[in-house]
Amino acid sequence: MLRCVALALACASCRASLFASLVETHDDDAPADRREAAATPEAPPSKRDVLAWRSRLERKRACVSSGVGAFYLYHARKAAGTSLRAALQHAAKRSRVDYLETEGLSIDARFLGLRSVITVVSLRDPVRRVLSMYWYEHVGWHDGVTHDHSKLRTLRSWADEWVEGSAWKREFEKKHPGNVYVEVENYFTKMLTGWNRDGRGEALDGASLASAKAALDRFDFVFIVERGRRANHTRLLWDALGYELPLTSELRGDESAKARLRPKLAADEADVVRFLEARNALDAALYAYALALDDDRVAASAAPAPRTRGERPPCEKPPLRQLKPKTGIFRPPGHKH
Numbered sequence: 380m381l382r383c384v385a386l387a388l389a390c391a392s393c394r395a396s397l398f399a400s401l402v403e404t405h406d407d408d409a410p411a412d413r414r415e416a417a418a419t420p421e422a423p424p425s426k427r428d429v430l431a432w433r434s435r436l437e438r439k440r441a442c443v444s445s446g447v448g449a450f451y452l453y454h455a456r457k458a459a460g461t462s463l464r465a466a467l468q469h470a471a472k473r474s475r476v477d478y479l480e481t482e483g484l485s486i487d488a489r490f491l492g493l494r495s496v497i498t499v500v501s502l503r504d505p506v507r508r509v510l511s512m513y514w515y516e517h518v519g520w521h522d523g524v525t526h527d528h529s530k531l532r533t534l535r536s537w538a539d540e541w542v543e544g545s546a547w548k549r550e551f552e553k554k555h556p557g558n559v560y561v562e563v564e565n566y567f568t569k570m571l572t573g574w575n576r577d578g579r580g581e582a583l584d585g586a587s588l589a590s591a592k593a594a595l596d597r598f599d600f601v602f603i604v605e606r607g608r609r610a611n612h613t614r615l616l617w618d619a620l621g622y623e624l625p626l627t628s629e630l631r632g633d634e635s636a637k638a639r640l641r642p643k644l645a646a647d648e649a650d651v652v653r654f655l656e657a658r659n660a661l662d663a664a665l666y667a668y669a670l671a672l673d674d675d676r677v678a679a680s681a682a683p684a685p686r687t688r689g690e691r692p693p694c695e696k697p698p699l700r701q702l703k704p705k706t707g708i709f710r711p712p713g714h715k716h
């Protein structure tokens with residue numbers, strides 16, 4: 380279990396683990412374990428890749444702990460991003476290095492090739508994530524914040540508006556190149572491949588999946604929400620941070636709104652889930668790949684650390700001026716639609 384260490388963040392919320400809430404909320408209809416088991420097994424990365432990952436992280440850690448480098452979070456929406464932000468900001472402050480983050484814009488691959496930048500991303504069951512977007516982003520806004528129910532769509536109508544090919548979505552893509560703030564279809568694949576750079580909303584294919592997997596490989600830590608309570612998974616985060624820091628729960632949500640409005644807005648949730656599953660095949664494969672990658676990394680990190688021999692390659696200050704325009708939250712008008 381996540382322990383609260385003395386120096387950590389505000390610890391009051393540690394016990395109510397974010398992952399407990401994220402995982403258990405949905406125990407009723409889709410046990411994470413069963414979904415994991417049903418996922419298609421993917422060819423795991425080779426052993427050599429995992430060893431390369433480990434020595435790369437080791438080198439980056441040496442740079443960051445000497446005060447040269449940065450932490451970078453690619454903030455996947457509705458997938459524990461806020462909690463990871465708190466952890467990485469804490470770690471960056473501790474090492475006196477920069478903290479960089481991108482949310483809502485598909486990734487710029489430059490972030491993944493930097494010698495002294497420790498990179499983190501998160502994944503979650505793709506369809507669960509979409510449902511969470513609906514309840515917390517759309518319903519949470521119109522019901523909980525503006526109290527204007529006239530703007531409230533049913534889950535079905537919301538999904539139909541945001542799915543690829545709808546008139547609304549096509550227009551949105553044209554207006555907001557590179558934006559992935561609201562995606563209901565293969566969000567993870569899109570965000571990791573720099574999708575819609577020029578507003579064309581290009582179709583995804585097997586090559587997109589392959590390049591999303593390659594991007595995942597380049598991240599130093601890939602957090603998986605459904606594994607957030609596994610000690611061997613949390614250990615990998617601590618290895619990236621350089622010390623043990625529990626994740627605090629920053630989940631924004633309103634379960635009571637969901638209970639109250641579900642009969643009116645999502646009586647047909649099971650149908651919509653099937654629709655979304657059919658539309659998220661690439662993300663399902665990517666998620667399965669992330670689980671296999673995590674298994675390999677967990678196994679590799681159980682062995683003693685590889686000896687770093689000889690002199691270290693030089694550390695590099697990240698090119699902040701070039702990177703800054705690609706950091707921040709990219710929240711386009713119309714995202715509550």
Ligand SMILES: *[C@@H]1O[C@H](CO)[C@@H](O)[C@H](O)[C@H]1NC(C)=O
Pocket residue numbers: 608609610611612674675677678
């Ligand atoms: C990590 O821990 C879980 C239990 O929390 C266990 O089921 C799994 O096999 C472990 N993974 C590895 C690679 O040892």
